[in-house]
Every structure is written in structure tokens, then in C-alpha cells.
Amino acid sequence: MKKELSKVLIIYTGGTIGMKEDPSDQTLKPFDFSAILTEVPELGKFACQVDSVTFDPLIDSSDVEPLLWKQLAEMIVREYDRYDGFVILHGTDTMAYSASALSLMLENLSKPVVFTGSQLPIGRPRTDGKENLISSVEIASARNRDGSAKIPEVCIFFNSQLLRGNRATKFSSVDFDAFRSPNWPVLATAGIDIRYNNDSIRTPGNGKISAKTCLDTRVSIMKVHPGITASVARGCLLGEDIRACIIETYGSGNAISKPWFTDIVRQACEQGRIVLNITQCLMGEVNMDIYATGRALKDTGVISGADMTTESALAKLFVLMGENDDNNMVKEKLKQDLRGEMSC
Numbered sequence: 001m002k003k004e005l006s007k008v009l010i011i012y013t014g015g016t017i018g019m020k021e022d023p024s025d026q027t028l029k030p031f032d033f034s035a036i037l038t039e040v041p042e043l044g045k046f047a048c049q050v051d052s053v054t055f056d057p058l059i060d061s062s063d064v065e066p067l068l069w070k071q072l073a074e075m076i077v078r079e080y081d082r083y084d085g086f087v088i089l090h091g092t093d094t095m096a097y098s099a100s101a102l103s104l105m106l107e108n109l110s111k112p113v114v115f116t117g118s119q120l121p122i123g124r125p126r127t128d129g130k131e132n133l134i135s136s137v138e139i140a141s142a143r144n145r146d147g148s149a150k151i152p153e154v155c156i157f158f159n160s161q162l163l164r165g166n167r168a169t170k171f172s173s174v175d176f177d178a179f180r181s182p183n184w185p186v187l188a189t190a191g192i193d194i195r196y197n198n199d200s201i202r203t204p205g206n207g208k209i210s211a212k213t214c215l216d217t218r219v220s221i222m223k224v225h226p227g228i229t230a231s232v233a234r235g236c237l238l239g240e241d242i243r244a245c246i247i248e249t250y251g252s253g254n255a256i257s258k259p260w261f262t263d264i265v266r267q268a269c270e271q272g273r274i275v276l277n278i279t280q281c282l283m284g285e286v287n288m289d290i291y292a293t294g295r296a297l298k299d300t301g302v303i304s305g306a307d308m309t310t311e312s313a314l315a316k317l318f319v320l321m322g323e324n325d326d327n328n329m330v331k332e333k334l335k336q337d338l339r340g341e342m343s344c
């Protein structure tokens, strides 16, 4: 029986990858990806059909807002049956936020959604964009013998490595090796062949694909630091429109043990607000039982974010708060691993 060609949809949102030098004034400008096969002829060599769609306006990813996530999630659901995989071209600055958000918004995903971009525009001779794009398309079209997708999850491909989207974080603004996933192994590595690390890849969802697009963004992020003042802590934890606060703590989840600080955290918890503890360390996890400074937080009702990244903690709060009015329910679900974003 003849094997059907895989079909991949490239969704171009903006970012450095799609910018091209305009010879008339030497400035970088986004180019129209409807001509993608002309720009990247290598894509035509795959045994797969590549279609593309361009967002309007194209943006630098510093301008990403939850509305873009909603549009992306809805587009994937709409086109889901027509394609075997999706590649999202996106700026690197907020790629880890968007990949985390999509991973938590998409329910029952069984096909690949691969975010990629580049540090140098695709038109530059030393660009990393071509290799990132070509390998991403190959991964998005890759299927197992039984026809199922090799990667049934939202991920980031960069510099030869495929990372779980909600475990990744931008690590370098200057190197091609721009992303890391300190708390989860790489899902695949692109060398001569693409080597899949099957043990670290999620099992596919088996229901009907859908998207949770109602997001509640009333979240603050407070990075604990020496010299932080009570008014800063009050603003982040007790501000009028704050439903949840992510406290970025030291080491294994420790914060200031002074009574003024603990009192503010306690007040926030007593008012029913959600306070989530995420470590400032790239690697490792929150454990509020090791030091007295951590235990003080736990005793006030702070929830452990375990080994989640700040990016995925934020996305998880947005999604859970969007679907639950009850903060106690949100707190319970925060402790569960929903999409491989935390080790329980």
C-alpha cells in the first residue's frame, strides 16, 4: 500500500528568523513566507507536503500576548485533521512562554507542535534559521511505523536539540545554543539522523483535540532578592487585582524569614490568594522542608512549584484560573503534573 505523504503546516508569527535584509536600505524586514519553498528550497526535498500561513501583523515576540496563544491554539484545532504536524516560527525572546502556554491550552494533543526560530535571520549567510526550520519540519512530519506521530507534544527545536516546550527556557541571547531544559532530558537530537529519546517523550492524548482559550492573567511574579522592601512585596502579593503570585525564591525554595515578609505572605494566603513557589535556580526543585526559611512559607499555605520553570508556572496559572473560579481547586490542580511540566 502506498504511504500517504505527511502534511506539515508552518505558522509564521514573526521573530528574527523571518527577517531579511532589504537591499535598498540594509534594514531587516519580515518577508512573506508564502514563498517559503523558494526561500528554503531544501524543504521541497522532503517526502512531505508543506503549507504555510502568515500572521498579520508579524511581531517581535517581545510583543506576544495571550491573544496570540488563543489564535494559535484555535488555528491548530481548526487545522488538526488536515495536518500531521505543526511548526510555529516565533521569536526566541518569549518562545518558552508561548510553548508552555500552548502545551497547557491544547487538550488531547497527539501530533507535534514544534516551535522554532533563530538567532540570525534566515537570509544571513551564517544563519541558524535554515537548519532549525528544516529539522523542525522533519520532526513535525515524523511518524512511527503504525502511523502515529513520533512527537505528540508541544516542543522547541533549537540548535540540534528538541526540548519539551514547557521545560525549556531561553538561556543565551548570543549563542546558537539559545535554549536549555535543565530538568527534563532532550526529546530528540539532530545529528546525521534525528535520534528520538523515546523514554522522555509523552504518550499521546487519545480524546478529541480541543483548546482551553479562556485565560485569567491576574498573576504577579515576585523575585525575592536581598533588599526587597515590604511595599514591593505588598504590591506583588496583596495588590488589588492579584489572584495569584509566583514567588521566585532562592535555592530549594527559601525566602526571607523576617516576620514582616512572612506576615505579608500569610495575609495573601489567608485572603485565599494563590501563592506559588518557584526556584530562581535553573536546575533542581522547590522543597520547603529542608530549611526553616522554606518551612515558614509552607506553613503559611504557599504551594510548591516543584521543578517547574517560571514560564510554565505562569501558563499553568493562566489556564487553571481561566477554567476555575475557585482558588482551592486551582491550588489542587497546580500540584498535579498536567502536561509533563513538573516532576511529582
Ligand code: ASP
Residues within 6 Å of the ligand: 014, 015, 016, 017, 059, 060, 061, 062, 090, 091, 092, 093, 094, 117, 118, 119
Ligand atoms: N526579539 C526577537 C524576538 O523574540 C528575538 C528573536 O527572534 O530571536 O522576536
